[in-house]
Amino acid sequence: MSGTFDKQDIEKIKRKRQEWENGTLKKQLDRFNITDSENEFYTPADIADFDFMEKVGFPGEYPFTAGVYPCQVPGSGPVTGGYHIGGGGGLVRAGRYLGYGTAEDTRDYYQSEILRGRTGGPNIAFDLPTQIGLDSDDPMAEGEVGKAGVAYDTLADFETIYEPFQDKNNLDSIASNWTINAPVNVILAAYVALAEKRGIPASKLRGTLQNDIIKEYVARGTYIYPPRESLRVTRDTFVYCNEYAPLLNPISISGYHMREAGATRIQALAFTLANASAYVQCGIDGGLDVDSFVNRFTFNTLSGSMEILPEICTRRASRRMWAKIMRDSFKSENPRNWILREAGGFLTGAWTSTSQRPLNNLTRAVIGGVAGALAGYIPSAEPPYDEPLGLGWSIEAQQLAEDAAKILYWESKLSKVTDPLAGSYYIEAMTDKIEAEAWALIHQIEEMGGSQGAIENGFMQRAVAQSAYEYQKKLETGEELVVGVNAFTDEQELEVLPNRLIPYPYDATKRAEAEKKQLARLAKVKEERDNEKVKSLLAKLEETAADEKANIMPLTIEAVKAYATIGEITGTLKKVFGEYSGYGKI
Structure with missing residues (x-):
């Protein structure tokens, strides 16, 4: 044409x-x-x-530039406790990301959130020891237990965390999200085991595992095993979910964390899609037909910046590029598998929030919400303004963020028109430019053997570190201005803060006492369980892990049901897989 x-x-x-x-x-x-x-x-x-049908098309049809669905789900929109994930309209979604202290602390917080009107299931934040597969009584975990999230050691912790979710909100009626990567097999096993104890089959479970281990090497650092062996774990979770838990999303591919670590928008886009391609190949290598499992892939937001016009273009380019990858590279025949399914809407990114004059962060988040609506998402005004002030958010900050999103959606009606900027000379030209630059970077990664090769040779890590350094230099020289940080900081500028009406939900005393309580809890579980059974199951797991073609999930589930700890399971796998060190990669 x-x-x-x-x-x-x-x-x-x-x-x-x-x-x-x-x-x-x-x-x-x-x-x-x-x-x-x-x-x-x-x-x-x-x-x-410019060719409209080639470049944009109609919402819900290839190339999906205008949007991955023909319209939004009727009745959906921003919901209380929903974070950046829209709900309502019959959608079964997890809610706001949270978790701290012991399982009891997080259970009580969820209970209070339900009383406040929360409708979604748990979206669990785990502490650092859990994220890297350490037990709370491991010497390396000292001082970190229950700090950055809730501590998980054994199935007993999940039994407690999920106590508020019973009856009409039981596991077969809610969705759960778990921000977990390296020890993802353990957390998946714990949820399956918990459901089994409640008489609920895995086939009825809904939720999303993050399970995006590649970006851990690039950005967050919570890896355990080398890349190749980590992808073995990923493969086994894909295969297990495909057969036994088909309603679970086995992965949430995240550009967000790489952007937060300093990646440019082009790097975040290219690395995310390169990583996603590696995961598709991972499933294929596990014997799955491409059209049997990719429909359950989800993408976390790419994060963003305050430069919302090019960020909108990046979202449009991402949808078009993923459709091309699935249709042309992987020869998927089902158009539903060409859809880039995002867990939530557009975010300007937590990295744009400032501890100086923090209420300005609400303005920043609202700008992101406007951009999200213009890019085709249910608007969200996240994160809450006190994001940079410490772990967790105040109820007041959450209320302001949720109200802002609801105002954008129901009062401004910004979501009434799908892809309203389509056809703009700037928007279409910039979308093409961003796509071309991202393809060039993807091809460079492909020449290294894909994302695994680009991690093993340190390419991705160095690229993000360099970009972070370059941005920091611009801040220090004033080339980049941030209000209240390196600009507009005179004495007459005011620090404006709202009144605190409700006690801070992440109780500092409970966080301080969490480690002592968790250690006692773990010791009690170890004392009461059948330790010989645990020992036997771990030995079988080691044998299974040594067989490249075998799936570690069934034995992981059996070990978890016997109350084997996360550290015992990952420690067993370390004997076979080894451990990864990022030293010297940057």
Whole structure:
């Protein structure tokens, strides 16, 4: 199909632009004694070959630039306790990300959230020892137990955490999310085991495992095993879920964390899609047909920045690129598998929040919510303004964020029109530019053997570290301005904070006491369980792990049901898989 614009018209516009630059624009620049304009202006000449059906199409149809669904689910929108994940309209979703202290502490917090109107299931934040597969009584865990999230050692912890979710909110009626990667097999096993104890088959469970281990090597650092062996764990969870828990999303592929670590928008986009391709291949290598499992893949938000126009273009490009990857590279025949399913909407990113004049973060989040609506998502105004002030958010900050999203959705009605910026000369030109740059980076990664190779040789890690360094330099030189941080910091500027009406939900005393309580809890479980049975199951797990073709999930589930600890299970796998060190990669 030919482009939208006539070639003669394009040439006419180009000539007219030259006249404008040499005349009207130059006079203005000369008046202020400057050589270059700070403003950009786009015309049809910037998208001379624009073809609507090829570049945009209709929502819910290839290439999905305008949106992955033809319309939003009727009745859906921002919900209380929903974080950046829209709900309502019959959608079964997990809610706001939280967790701290012991299982009892997190259980009590969930109970209070339910009383406050929360409708979603748990979206669990785990402490650092759990994330790297250490037991709370491991010497390396000292001082970290229950700090960055809730401590998980054994199935007993899940039994307690999920106590508020019974009856009409039982495990077969809610969705759970787990931000867990390296020891994902243990957490999946714990949920399956808990459901079995309640008489609920795995086939009825809904939820999302993060399970995005590749980005851990790039950004967060909570890896355990080397990349190849980690992808073995990923493969086994895919295969298990595909057969026994088909309603679970076995992965949530995250550009967010890489962006938070310093990646540029191009790097975050390219690395995310390269990683996603590696995961698709992982499932195929496990014997799965591509059209049997990719429909359960989800993507966490790419994060973003305050430059919302190019960020909107990045989202549009991401949808188009993933559709091409699935259709053309993996030969998927089912259009539903070409959809980039995102867990939530657009975020400007927690990294844009500042501890200085923190209430300004609400303004930043609202701008992100506007961008999200324009990019085709249910708007969210997250994170709450006190994100940089410490672990967890105050109820007041959560209320303001949730109200802002509801105002954007129901009062401003920004979501009434799908992809309203489509056809803009700037938006289409920038979407094409971002896509081209991301493809170039993806091809570079492919030449290294894909994401696994790019991790093993340190390419991704170095790229993100360099970008973070370059951005920090711009902050220090003033090339990048952040209000209240390196600009507009005079004495007359006010620090405005709202009144605190409700006690802070993450009780500092409970956090301080968590480690002592968790150690006592763990010791009691170890004393009461059948230790010989645990020992026998761990030995069998080691044998299974040594067989590359075997799946470790069934024995992991049996070990968890016997109250084997997360550290015992990961320790057993370390004997076979080894451990990874990122030393020297950057």
